[in-house]
């Protein structure tokens with residue numbers, strides 16, 4: 001006997017990947033429902049070799065469904081997640097709405113799978129922000145060995161992290177540069193994204209940082225260790241899919257770069273590609289469609305006592321969202337629900 005699974009936001013970037021990944025990983029599905037807004041009623045979505053017809057989330061009855069993967073943004077989540085949870089369906093949510101709620105576990109299965117057990121307080125489990133998910137996969141095995149004191153991270157985040165309209169904006173603006181009359185003004189982003197970079201993701205906070213930067217700080221503390229200090233600069237770049245991060249890590253104990261490389265090679269969810277030659281590292285276009293978090297450019301930071309620098313790349317729609325959510329569902333199934 002398998003699970004009755006709902007994907008809410010099935011017409012979006014993350015929802016589509018959720019359906020792909022559930023099929024690819026042969027998640028034990030007995031029945032599946034693809035939901036979106038009324039606008040998309042009847043839209044067809046692929047699930048393996050099957051075609052699903054999208055239903056309206058607003059009128060859907062969650063009674064009798066086991067797991068709902070949500071990828072619909074915070075506003076709609078606030079309306080529909082409590083409804084699903086109350087009907088006995090466990091919600092695995094991709095929005096930021098519940099991530100900082102002490103009664104909701106925030107889970108990256110390679111890092112804190114045991115946190116899933118706390119799902120029952122609200123029947124909700126939160127999925128972290130895309131840039132946090134890939135970073136903590138890299139930090140955790142190094143932290144276990146040498147205790148991380150402080151992390152300085154700069155991100156290079158793709159436009160798919162802001163949804164399908166943002167991908168269209170990059171495409172249309174790029175085309176508009178070459179086709180007279182088809183120029184496209186910024187709409188999703190505050191400035192031109194084609195052939196540009198924007199040091200601003202999510203809203204500004206009082207201290208001058210952005211909410212995206214704050215999320216990386218707060219989520220790393222909740223998932224890995226509250227003692228780790230993080231400072232982040234998050235930047236949007238004209239890449240369709242794949243987030244990159246330059247990470248500087250300061251440890252309590254000395255960690256040699258070769259040992260760091262060996263630890264990362266053995267760590268779950270990580271693929272090390274690190275040759276000190278032309279092309280001996282991973283870039284975002286190579287990570288698309290993959291499950292792994294890729295680590296390259298591992299090297300000692302000789303300007304501090306115990307420091308390592310590295311480059312971290314992952315498919316933000318997969319490890320940053322849909323894959324992580326499906327891994328949470330797998331963990332919940334194995335540890336708690338034990339149906340299949």
Ligand SMILES: NC(=O)c1ccc[n+]([C@@H]2O[C@H](COP(=O)([O-])OP(=O)(O)OC[C@H]3O[C@@H](n4cnc5c(N)ncnc54)[C@H](OP(=O)(O)O)[C@@H]3O)[C@@H](O)[C@H]2O)c1
Pocket residue numbers: 008009010011012013014015035036037038039040057058070071072073074076094095096128129130160161162163164165316317320321
């Ligand atoms: N993209 C990433 O890398 C990433 C990473 C981590 C977390 N997330 C989070 O995942 C969520 C979805 O992101 P996305 O990139 O997939 O966005 P997207 O491509 O814009 O898709 C949004 C989806 O939500 C549905 N939706 C929106 N409002 C709805 C409503 N009121 N009722 C029912 N369905 C509604 C849309 O349905 P219609 O097609 O009918 O409008 C669509 O299926 C967001 O919370 C985002 O923050 C994204």
